[in-house]
Amino acid sequence: MSDRLDEHRDRIEGATDEAKGRGKQAWGDVAGDEETQTEGQGDEFTGRGQQALGDVKDQAGDLKERVGG
Secondary structure (H helix, E strand, C coil), X not given: CHHHHHHXXXXXXXXXXXXXXXXXXXXHHHHCCXXXXXXXXXXXXXXXXXXXXXHHHHHHHHHHHHCCC
């Protein structure tokens, strides 16, 4: 089970950061707090990047399997 979790850790953490960022942006909008909005944008961007990293790792693993690694 932990191997499956490790395989998807980047995607899970990325999705969590992205959701947290959207929440901060929404709270910043409601509260009129530009700093919180900016933090939220950064968290969302970080989350998207982490998910992309997970995608690349998965593709690299698939390629490794195909070439007999």
